[in-house]
Amino acid sequence: MCNKVDAVHVPDGFLDAPTSLATGALAAGTVALALRKARTELDDRTAPLAGLTAAFVFAGQTINFPVAAGTSGHLIGAVLTAVLVGPWTALLCMTAVLLVQAVVFADGGLTALGTNVTLLGLVAVVVGYGVFRGLTAVLPRTRTGVLAASGGAAFLSVPAAALTFVGLFALGGQVDLPIGTVASAMTGVHLLIGLGEAAITVAVVGAVLAVRPDLVHGARGLLSAAPLEDRRPVAAEQAR
Template structure:
């Protein structure tokens, strides 16, 4: 979904750039509460995995492309604020060093691929955790659902931005169907990948998975309760 230079007009690109800069600034502060000496290395691993996954692109329509985004994976493993930073760093490196996505469209890409996917994924995961049993083993399923819904959500937001500030001679309604269709398929693939990766980490080190912290805290409390009772 990398948006190229010149695909959106200047006012729209500037507006998304401001939103992206604000989001990254807030994420920098929030990440301090999510990371510690044990979990900080995980952020680097997540960014590396997302970078590799995003190298696989699928042409969609009107010069746009689709690929795995990694927002749900980042949210589940390192949290929403750190997740925004991980995906944003990947996008910056891709734009500056690999010409993947436009420089003037960098803010748009950060909003779509980092902010929207991470935000939607986190809302989905937290919502499911409120209604599902608090078990670490369910986190991969929750992350997979977050991935499935976040990808077409980002495609829908892109279509909205194009309807407002698109400069290509393409009607927004022409882009909407292929964008949602392809990104729903991509979302299914991303859900599978996210579920498998998060499941592997949960099986090995659930204490390092951000989305499993509430379940791990509850498990610790249940283990220690009999000792307190005595």
């Protein structure tokens, strides 16, 4: 009864062929670029963490949590991955997860793979990591600050992906529906799912920060700066 009918990602048939081809081309271009750019984020230490994070996201996505009467949601994991191993690597990890899900488990359509990479990879990573960077710029440079930024970014990444789907549906949905109907149906439930996304993201990033803060890509240059901040008032007083 449990993970039987979950077509958790966009299945084949929701969007027309031109839209699927366009998202396919966008996804392919994104992955090609990510293969070059991820190099700057990956070395002998961080590459194994990237594989682990992808496997963890796959596992996390098998858990549908109830969000409201008669509906459920599951982790996307894009912000989690981007904060842990970097945004370019996160694009590769999310693509790997979606590819395995579509090909082996018939979860998310094969013709919709480009759409799913666009939504759960590109949009969730770009919006999520953008929000994360914006928040870390204004929040305190502490572990709590990094976790709050991760949670806020994870929360917003879910409605961002959902609303992008609404946009794609407006362009190439197979049924002619008033777009407001689709948008309102998608938004409320995905705001709730975003809360679950934030909770899981904060828990996992917090666990890795506790044991190996040096491995967390999104915390680099933030946490190491903390001791310097502590010294600064002393230096300032001495200068006086």
